[in-house]
Amino acid sequence: xITETTQSxxxxxxxxxxxxxxxxxxxxxxxxxxxSTTDMSPDYLARAxxxxxxxxxxxxxxxxxRLSSTGDRVRFHKLRAWADCIVVGGETLRSExxxxxxxxxxVFSRSKRVISDWQxxxxxxxxxxxxxxxxxxxxxxxxxxxxxxxxxxxxLTRTNRQSDDIESPVFDLSQIKDWKVISVENDxxxxxxxxxxx
Numbered sequence: 322x323i324t325e326t327t328q329s330x331x332x333x334x335x336x337x338x339x340x341x342x343x344x345x346x347x348x349x350x351x352x353x354x355x356x357s358t359t360d361m362s363p364d365y366l367a368r369a370x371x372x373x374x375x376x377x378x379x380x381x382x383x384x385x386x387r388l389s390s391t392g393d394r395v396r397f398h399k400l401r402a403w404a405d406c407i408v409v410g411g412e413t414l415r416s417e418x419x420x421x422x423x424x425x426x427x428v429f430s431r432s433k434r435v436i437s438d439w440q441x442x443x444x445x446x447x448x449x450x451x452x453x454x455x456x457x458x459x460x461x462x463x464x465x466x467x468x469x470x471x472x473x474x475x476x477l478t479r480t481n482r483q484s485d486d487i488e489s490p491v492f493d494l495s496q497i498k499d500w501k502v503i504s505v506e507n508d509x510x511x512x513x514x515x516x517x518x519x
Contacts, residue, residue: 365452366452367473368472369463373492374479375481377491378491379489381486396478400476403453404454409426410461411428411431436465459490467496500519
């Protein structure tokens with residue numbers, strides 16, 4: 322079982338370690354070397370997955386379960402199968418069932434240290450956990466990562482189910498207005514779009 326990790330004030334994130342062999346999870350804190358001489362070649366692929374209702378809300382009550390359909394879950398599991406590890410924010414960790422994940426879950430929490438270089442953070446993650454990084458963060462962290470240009474693709478599900486949670490975080494699609502849509506599929510409840518950063 323995953324125990325929620327403590328916040329790392331030095332590194333800005335913590336890791337709940339799992340494995341593809343479904344070993345017992347344990348919580349660890351990563352202390353990153355923020356070395357300005359680090360090779361910044363793009364040796365990782367980061368893709369984000371997000372589900373929104375018609376108003377951009379990402380949650381219906383405690384989590385996103387009531388917004389998700391069978392078609393959305395199929396795509397969700399395909400992305401999980403592609404990934405080496407998962408990046409989430411602290412709120413997402415608390416609201417979604419990451420104790421069932423067989424992948425390492427890297428948790429970025431609010432910290433006294435402002436993360437000044439997300440490229441370095443993701444490079445270090447890729448060295449330790451693998452080059453294919455799946456982001457399942459809420460809008461706040463996702464927007465930071467979009468602005469930092471670390472995400473290659475965004476897999477967006479637009480459901481026609483509507484959340485009645487007025488306190489839900491909202492993802493503003495204007496954040497990706499300059500991205501290229503490379504795939505669109507539909508089913509009876511959803512539009513599935515894949516965006517690529519140009």
